[in-house]
Amino acid sequence: MKVRIKLFQDYKRYHDTPDYELDLPEGTTAGAIVQELGIKGPELAYLILILKGKRVLDDYILHDGDELVFAAPIGGG
Amino acid sequence: MDSLSDTTGTTRPSLQFEQIARIDARDKASGRTRYMSDLSFPGMLYATFVRSRFPHALIRRVDTSKALALPGVVAVLTAADVPGFNGFGIVVPDMPVICGDKVRYLGDTVALVAAESGRIAEQAAKLVDVDYEELPVVDDPVAALLPNAPKVHDKGNICLHTLIAKGDVEQGFREADLIIDHEYRTPRQAHVPLETESGVAVPEADGSLSMYAGSQYAFRDQLQLARILGMNPRMIHVVSNPVGGGFGSKDELTIQGGLALLAMKTGRPVKVSLSREESLVSGWKRHPFIIRMKTGFKKDGTLVANDVVCYEDKGAYSSLGGPVLNLALEHASSLYRVPNTRHEGWAVFTNNGTCGAMRGFGVPQVLFAIESNMNEAAEKLGLDSVTIRHRNVLHQGEVSPIGHTLRTGVSMDLVLDAIERSDLWQRRTEYKRAERPWLKRGVALAIAPQGAGLGLGIPDYGGAYIDLEKDGTFTLRIGLVEYGQGTHTGFVQMAAALLHVHPSRIRLIAGQTRDSVDAGPATASRSTYTASNAIAAAYDDFCNKVEQAVDGPDSTGVASSCTSRDGGMETPAGFRSYEQLAEDYAQEVLLRGEGYFVWPTADREIPGAAGLPHWIYSFAAQAALVEVNTLTGETQLLRVATALDTGCTINREQVEAQIDGGVAQGQGFALSEDTLITKGQVRSKNFSTYVIPTVQDVPSHEYIVLENPEGTSPLGVRGIGEVTMVPIIPAIPLAIHDATGVWVRHLPATPERVYRLLHPMMDE
Numbered sequence: 001m002k003v004r005i006k007l008f009q010d011y012k013r014y015h016d017t018p019d020y021e022l023d024l025p026e027g028t029t030a031g032a033i034v035q036e037l038g039i040k041g042p043e044l045a046y047l048i049l050i051l052k053g054k055r056v057l058d059d060y061i062l063h064d065g066d067e068l069v070f071a072a073p074i075g076g077g
Numbered sequence: 078m079d080s081l082s083d084t085t086g087t088t089r090p091s092l093q094f095e096q097i098a099r100i101d102a103r104d105k106a107s108g109r110t111r112y113m114s115d116l117s118f119p120g121m122l123y124a125t126f127v128r129s130r131f132p133h134a135l136i137r138r139v140d141t142s143k144a145l146a147l148p149g150v151v152a153v154l155t156a157a158d159v160p161g162f163n164g165f166g167i168v169v170p171d172m173p174v175i176c177g178d179k180v181r182y183l184g185d186t187v188a189l190v191a192a193e194s195g196r197i198a199e200q201a202a203k204l205v206d207v208d209y210e211e212l213p214v215v216d217d218p219v220a221a222l223l224p225n226a227p228k229v230h231d232k233g234n235i236c237l238h239t240l241i242a243k244g245d246v247e248q249g250f251r252e253a254d255l256i257i258d259h260e261y262r263t264p265r266q267a268h269v270p271l272e273t274e275s276g277v278a279v280p281e282a283d284g285s286l287s288m289y290a291g292s293q294y295a296f297r298d299q300l301q302l303a304r305i306l307g308m309n310p311r312m313i314h315v316v317s318n319p320v321g322g323g324f325g326s327k328d329e330l331t332i333q334g335g336l337a338l339l340a341m342k343t344g345r346p347v348k349v350s351l352s353r354e355e356s357l358v359s360g361w362k363r364h365p366f367i368i369r370m371k372t373g374f375k376k377d378g379t380l381v382a383n384d385v386v387c388y389e390d391k392g393a394y395s396s397l398g399g400p401v402l403n404l405a406l407e408h409a410s411s412l413y414r415v416p417n418t419r420h421e422g423w424a425v426f427t428n429n430g431t432c433g434a435m436r437g438f439g440v441p442q443v444l445f446a447i448e449s450n451m452n453e454a455a456e457k458l459g460l461d462s463v464t465i466r467h468r469n470v471l472h473q474g475e476v477s478p479i480g481h482t483l484r485t486g487v488s489m490d491l492v493l494d495a496i497e498r499s500d501l502w503q504r505r506t507e508y509k510r511a512e513r514p515w516l517k518r519g520v521a522l523a524i525a526p527q528g529a530g531l532g533l534g535i536p537d538y539g540g541a542y543i544d545l546e547k548d549g550t551f552t553l554r555i556g557l558v559e560y561g562q563g564t565h566t567g568f569v570q571m572a573a574a575l576l577h578v579h580p581s582r583i584r585l586i587a588g589q590t591r592d593s594v595d596a597g598p599a600t601a602s603r604s605t606y607t608a609s610n611a612i613a614a615a616y617d618d619f620c621n622k623v624e625q626a627v628d629g630p631d632s633t634g635v636a637s638s639c640t641s642r643d644g645g646m647e648t649p650a651g652f653r654s655y656e657q658l659a660e661d662y663a664q665e666v667l668l669r670g671e672g673y674f675v676w677p678t679a680d681r682e683i684p685g686a687a688g689l690p691h692w693i694y695s696f697a698a699q700a701a702l703v704e705v706n707t708l709t710g711e712t713q714l715l716r717v718a719t720a721l722d723t724g725c726t727i728n729r730e731q732v733e734a735q736i737d738g739g740v741a742q743g744q745g746f747a748l749s750e751d752t753l754i755t756k757g758q759v760r761s762k763n764f765s766t767y768v769i770p771t772v773q774d775v776p777s778h779e780y781i782v783l784e785n786p787e788g789t790s791p792l793g794v795r796g797i798g799e800v801t802m803v804p805i806i807p808a809i810p811l812a813i814h815d816a817t818g819v820w821v822r823h824l825p826a827t828p829e830r831v832y833r834l835l836h837p838m839m840d841e
Contacts, residue, residue, distance in 0.1 A: 008534060008536060009534070041162075042162040042170065045161070045300065045304035045307075045310075046170075046300050046304055050538055052673055052675065053538040053539065053540060053611075053673030053674050054540055055538075055540070055595040057311075069536050071536045073167075073296065073300060073598075074168045074400075074535055075167050075168070075297075075397055075400065075531060075598050075600055076397075076531035076537075076601060077400055077439065077528065077531075077532075077600065077601045077799075
């Protein structure tokens with residue numbers, strides 16, 4: 001299955017490009033992508049995963065066509 | 078440049094919103110509402126935050142032995158006791174929960190005490206022995222940029238530098254017939270909510286933590302606390318409502334980190350409620366700005382160039398200082414048609430307290446400057462202040478001063494037309510007649526846009542659930558916190574209008590992490606707009622769920638044919654009341670509509686300016702009538718007219734209340750409020766020296782509510798929380814000019830400041 005990954009803010013530095021596609025086996029969780037990227041420490045603690053406006057946790061099982069956003073819950077105005 | 082596309086939503090203009098009083102009015106008016114400072118738990122301890130004695134110093138040693146020996150003291154914590162990451166901050170977590178090696182302002186925490194009573198905790202705090210090595214204080218943001226300035230942080234004093242340029246500003250000035258060039262200064266306004274920073278942290282039997290503390294985003298507090306405690310966020314439950322006022326002061330963490338550490342260390346609930354003095358010394362403030370603005374005009378008032386340099390006094394820690402600076406720079410030429418711009422700014426660390434989010438978020442500061450330059454140009458060019466603005470306001474489809482295309486709902490001309498038609502403006506000559514020769518009256522107007530939402534590059538999203546309960550009533554779940562705006566009443570009204578039921582049939586669960594759904598922060602004029610989209614999406618999903626329930630497995634579950642009317646739904650099987658639907662389908666399983674929404678954003682960032690541009694703006698115009706006592710310099714705000722575009726009004730009473738509150742807060746900014754800090758020492762620590770408008774000071778009001786539907790909201794709404802306080806800020810000093818002839822360029826316009834402008838020789 002194909003899953004699109006979008007990295008925002010400081011999480012951009014965990015991959016060559018902030019917006020890319022992965023070909024993944026069925027049953028892959030969002031947490032597996034987090035682990036694969038090597039996000040840890042305070043940045044892991046402050047990470048949110050968003051799927052079409054919905055917060056998901058690391059045990060979320062990805063589906064074909066998903067677009068998973070990695071971001072910190074920073075604010076703006 | 079980004080391409081022009083139309084709006085994305087489909088409005089539902091036929092919806093009728095039942096006009097009700099605030100859903101929390103009765104409990105608040107009768108004293109039944111239990112704020113965080115009212116909470117009590119069995120075995121509860123009381124906390125004291127041991128604050129720094131110096132605005133800038135190294136910490137050599139912290140000795141807690143005497144404090145720990147005091148009977149009744151249960152715990153005294155230092156930096157070494159932080160199990161996770163010892164820092165917090167929405168954007169950059171550079172503020173220690175407990176300082177270990179250095180303090181950067183008087184509000185810094187050097188130790189935490191938990192004791193059996195508040196009095197014992199305060200006594201123990203005095204026994205914590207801290208050995209400091211004082212450092213030179215940095216108290217001027219411009220001086221702090223000099224190479225030899227003492228460093229507040231190891232990396233230096235620049236929190237952020239941003240430069241946005243369009244066209245050729247020097248060529249623009251060469252083409253100009255008139256150049257207005259001034260420096261403006263704005264105050265360190267405090268939020269002063271009725272309830273100071275207060276809360277209780279409760280360790281639960283399963284090892285989790287419950288945090289009850291008023292804030293503006295429970296889901297983010299949860300992650301910041303998890304980072305500090307080194308805990309799984311699922312083991313932290315945050316309840317942020319009710320909040321006794323915020324205005325931005327509770328967007329960032331305040332007391333939660335310290336309370337959480339003490340609760341987990343002692344295994345007992347721990348409470349604190351800051352005194353007003355401690356709140357004013359340690360709490361977040363609005364960033365003071367020094368603004369140098371040079372603006373070029375043609376003879377007919379057309380803008381040709383604007384060169385702006387902003388110095389933002391960040392105070393000690395980052396928090397939201399970067400985004401505040403960038404939003405200010407986005408608005409530094411307002412939404413006027415300026416072909417050549419150069420907007421540059423520095424957010425600079427100092428030892429002057431610490432600043433963060435506050436209603437308006439950098440926009441009031443720069444609007445004061447650009448609106449003042451507009452009026453001065455109008456006067457010198459022989460134009461009136463309406464004509465010069467009409468000549469320059471942007472419309473949908475045009476390019477902004479920072480170079481992005483305005484794609485949706487631009488109402489600059491709409492609010493300007495409306496304020497021109499106001500009674501105050503039309504009869505201003507009559508209103509300006511004063512009763513005594515030493516009293517001078519003036520009237521002026523100003524207009525403002527206010528970017529809404531978090532901006533490009535920051536995922537901006539929200540969810541909502543609509544649950545049909547077993548008795549046919551509904552529960553609406555949405556994470557957005559309410560801290561006085563009236564938004565929760567509006568959310569219930571929206572859901573009620575969509576479902577065609579009375580709002581009393583809907584129970585709201587909001588502002589907490591366990592039983593509501595993340596809808597982002599209650600900031601940036603985003604709550605009502607976000608909720609309108611999330612609730613409408615939840616309603617659509619609820620219709621699908623009803624169709625699936627009625628039709629069974631054959632339902633496509635995609636585009637529902639169900640529609641609500643008269644307390645029920647038309648379904649493929651005919652009309653069913655919600656009671657019938659609940660009886661048939663919601664007894665064993667949850668009939669829930671889930672709605673999720675992602676804000677529309679521009680497809681291209683403004684180079685070098687994170688978070689910019691915004692896609693949606695709020696718009697307001699305000700006119701002010703002031704009376705200046707030329708013998709004392711005292712200014713009274715007598716009357717205000719506000720023209721505000723709500724897009725679609727959900728609750729008229731709440732709109733007027735937001736205008737009243739916005740005007741009062743803008744009035745304070747313009748006339749009296751400033752947290753005075755000298756050499757890092759706070760001089761205005763309570764309401765005798767920090768002067769806010771009271772009910773005796775607020776003006777009479779003329780409300781003009783416009784409804785130009787925002788096309789990206791299915792209900793047509795746009796946020797109004799911030800913009801209601803913006804144009805009044807320049808309108809007041811410009812009205813002082815109309816009354817007396819003096820230009821006020823340093824706010825607040827205190828009696829002393831106005832007197833010196835009126836009597837310049839008195840200084841010599």
